[in-house]
Amino acid sequence: DTAVSQTPKYLVTQMGNDKSIKCEQNLGHDTMYWYKQDSKKFLKIMFSYNNKELIINETVPNRFSPKSPDKAHLNLHINSLELGDSAVYFCASSDAGEPGANVLTFGAGSRLTVL
Amino acid sequence: GQSLEQPSEVTAVEGAIVQINCTYQTSGFYGLSWYQQHDGGAPTFLSYNGLDGLEETGRFSSFLSRSDSYGYLLLQELQMKDSASYFCAVDTGRRALTFGSGTRLQVQP
Numbered sequence: 001d002t003a004v005s006q007t008p009k010y011l012v013t014q015m016g017n018d019k020s021i022k023c024e025q026n027l028g029h030d031t032m033y034w035y036k037q038d039s040k041k042f043l044k045i046m047f048s049y050n051n052k053e054l055i056i057n058e059t060v061p062n063r064f065s066p067k068s069p070d071k072a073h074l075n076l077h078i079n080s081l082e083l084g085d086s087a088v089y090f091c092a093s094s095d096a097g098e099p100g101a102n103v104l105t106f107g108a109g110s111r112l113t114v115l
Numbered sequence: 116g117q118s119l120e121q122p123s124e125v126t127a128v129e130g131a132i133v134q135i136n137c138t139y140q141t142s143g144f145y146g147l148s149w150y151q152q153h154d155g156g157a158p159t160f161l162s163y164n165g166l167d168g169l170e171e172t173g174r175f176s177s178f179l180s181r182s183d184s185y186g187y188l189l190l191q192e193l194q195m196k197d198s199a200s201y202f203c204a205v206d207t208g209r210r211a212l213t214f215g216s217g218t219r220l221q222v223q224p
Contacts, residue, residue: 031210041200043158043214056211090157102206103148106157 003027006091006107013081014115020077021110023091031055032074033092033104034066043090049074050096081114088112117141119215121203126221127193135188135218137203145206147179147186152217153199161188161201190220198222 006023013019025032033056034046048056052068063079074091091107119139127133137147146165150158164170164179164186176189190197200219204212 033211035214041152041217041219043202043217045211045213048209048211050210056209058211096210102146102210102212103160103163104150104158104212106159108157 001026002108004091004093004105004107006089006110009108009110011110011112012115013113015081015083017081018077018079019081019112020075021089021091021112022073022075023107024073025091025093025105025107026072027093027095027105029093029095029105030071031094031096032068032071033094034074034076035090035092035106037088037090037109039087046089047074047076078112081112083114086112086114117205117207117213119203119205119213121201121215121218123216124219124221126223128223129193129195131193132189132191133193133220135190135201135203135220137186137188137215139184139186139203139205139215141205141207141213143207143209144181144184145208147177148204148206148212149175149177149188150202150204150214151199152202158202193222195222195224 004025047066049068088109092104121137148163149161152158162177179186200217203215
């Protein structure tokens with residue numbers, strides 16, 4: 001029973017297209033995240049949601065639009081894809097509680113390739 | 116801004132001990148975590164230090180010195196399956212972790 005599941009695992013698309021990645025967690029966590037991992041393996045926070053509310057938007061271009069219909073789901077829609085968007089996108093969740101006890105559980109990742 | 120420094124690559128042999136260091140400069144600090152990521156896999160949580168000192172979990176230990184803005188991950192009795200990337204990450208209280216650039220550990224027979 002997968003704790004954090006994201007689909008699709010692989011996405012290959014042309015520049016200019018729009019694509020979505022879905023994420024669901026069954027851990028009962030209150031906070032969900034999108035991280036981007038580039039080709040140099042650098043993991044960068046994009047968005048953070050707590051109980052469906054956006055709490056972090058880390059200067060991501062507005063072509064990226066997250067949506068959280070409920071606290072178990074966080075989807076990512078990307079408009080007008082660019083070559084530089086090619087990366088692995090990880091969804092994660094945590095039961096953040098008080099600061100300092102934040103253990104993230106990651107999904108398996110979605111590898112996006114823009115041609 | 117936030118910055119975390121860790122070595123890009125470390126090589127060691129099976130059965131040995133290896134230490135991966137992490138220094139950080141962040142505005143706000145609640146704790147230092149370590150994550151392991153195998154090629155093609157997802158990062159997985161290894162350990163967390165909120166207070167100064169050593170935390171031990173089996174073959175892995177992690178250390179933190181808040182006054183030095185420094186921590187390390189110690190891996191003992193290295194096994195081939197420990198070959199992976201290891202990331203330190205800081206909790207600045209923003210409800211997201213800021214990750215270092217990762218250290219690729221290569222364990223050789």
